[in-house]
Amino acid sequence: MKSVAIDQWGGIDALKLQTLPVPKVGPDEVLMHIETAGVGKWDPFEREGGFAKYYQFEPEFPHVLGSDGAGTVAAVGESVDRFRPGDQVYGFTLLNPKGGSYAEYAAIKADLVSHIPGKLTVQEAGAMPVDAITALRGLDDTLGLKPDESIMIFGASGGIGHLAVQLAKRIGARVFAVASGDDGVMLCKKLGADTVVDGHKDDVAEAARKFAREGLDAALLTAGGSAANKALTAMRSGGRVAYPNGVEPTPTTPEGVKAQAYDGTPDARAIEKLNRLIETPGPVAFEVHVARRFPLEQASEAQQALDKHYLGKLALKTA
Numbered sequence: 001m002k003s004v005a006i007d008q009w010g011g012i013d014a015l016k017l018q019t020l021p022v023p024k025v026g027p028d029e030v031l032m033h034i035e036t037a038g039v040g041k042w043d044p045f046e047r048e049g050g051f052a053k054y055y056q057f058e059p060e061f062p063h064v065l066g067s068d069g070a071g072t073v074a075a076v077g078e079s080v081d082r083f084r085p086g087d088q089v090y091g092f093t094l095l096n097p098k099g100g101s102y103a104e105y106a107a108i109k110a111d112l113v114s115h116i117p118g119k120l121t122v123q124e125a126g127a128m129p130v131d132a133i134t135a136l137r138g139l140d141d142t143l144g145l146k147p148d149e150s151i152m153i154f155g156a157s158g159g160i161g162h163l164a165v166q167l168a169k170r171i172g173a174r175v176f177a178v179a180s181g182d183d184g185v186m187l188c189k190k191l192g193a194d195t196v197v198d199g200h201k202d203d204v205a206e207a208a209r210k211f212a213r214e215g216l217d218a219a220l221l222t223a224g225g226s227a228a229n230k231a232l233t234a235m236r237s238g239g240r241v242a243y244p245n246g247v248e249p250t251p252t253t254p255e256g257v258k259a260q261a262y263d264g265t266p267d268a269r270a271i272e273k274l275n276r277l278i279e280t281p282g283p284v285a286f287e288v289h290v291a292r293r294f295p296l297e298q299a300s301e302a303q304q305a306l307d308k309h310y311l312g313k314l315a316l317k318t319a
């Protein structure tokens with residue numbers, strides 16, 4: 001199969017288009033024929049060996065990169081009865097011992113595979129998994145967001161952010177979105193946020209105080225820095241703040257406001273809840289915004305594009 005793999009940890013030059021054997025499907029696995037792979041903000045960290053060092057595992061090279069994707073089921077292991085060949089599915093491949101999603105095929109534990117919910121296309125579903133689960137883990141498990149609470153999503157036009165806006169609306173919260181640029185503001189308005197400001201030029205704290213006069217109940221941050229810290233001054237005392245590990249610099253909160261770092265770890269329960277929320281009617285149909293889909297051969301260009309302004313997610317066309 002065609003894949004983008006590395007023979008050693010390294011910079012952008014380490015990415016190589018390689019022909020590798022299709023992974024063998026184990027008894028509790030699904031072999032996914034991947035059509036779209038997500039390109040995550042954290043993919044350069046994986047390429048440089050960051051996850052291997054953090055989780056202390058010895059990699060096998062060539063190592064196929066990529067943490068999520070979607071496509072069709074090509075084969076299932078003997079103990080898998082939830083899926084059949086031809087089903088349209090999405091799946092998680094971060095730290096997958098049989099290889100990631102920058103490839104035509106991946107063998108994935110069935111627990112980390114799901115049918116595609118709602119009206120999402122395969123192209124949307126492939127760009128969504130890690131960012132969507134990370135948005136849900138933040139809103140649900142970490143913040144315990146409840147209907148009618150006010151929440152600020154900081155970085156709302158990015159990968160996690162634009163999904164968090166839509167999930168928070170489906171939970172029934174009032175959403176104050178801090179987006180990037182005029183295009184980011186437009187996207188968040190379209191997705192149903194109640195109030196949207198541009199975090200690069202507007203007075204976010206003042207707008208947040210108008211939005212929630214008693215102070216914001218909760219905040220999910222997907223970017224850090226002085227603008228984020230200033231925005232947090234609009235939290236109420238006792239307010240809750242969450243941010244996924246990887247957000248740098250880590251947020252500084254005012255006294256009386258608790259910030260918690262977390263990971264977007266997938267499991268069957270969270271995936272099921274995510275699908276249910278996606279299928280819950282919201283202000284507009286649930287959308288995964290894919291800014292650009294690069295051919296697999298252009299994985300280097302895709303990873304370089306992570307450093308520029310874009311909305312939603314980047315993706316690779318793998319088949």
Ligand SMILES: NC(=O)c1ccc[n+]([C@@H]2O[C@H](COP(=O)([O-])OP(=O)(O)OC[C@H]3O[C@@H](n4cnc5c(N)ncnc54)[C@H](OP(=O)(O)O)[C@@H]3O)[C@@H](O)[C@H]2O)c1
Binds near residue numbers: 198247262308
């Ligand atoms: N621990 C985990 O499980 C986990 C899982 C997924 C992701 N993460 C981490 O979470 C972070 C976010 O991930 P992501 O996929 O959502 O990345 P992303 O798409 O880059 O989202 C961050 C967004 O914040 C925006 N932003 C930055 N400063 C802003 C400001 N002052 N005002 C408004 N918007 C601003 C960025 O836009 P501009 O670039 O245009 O400013 C970007 O759209 C990354 O660090 C990633 O590594 C962790």
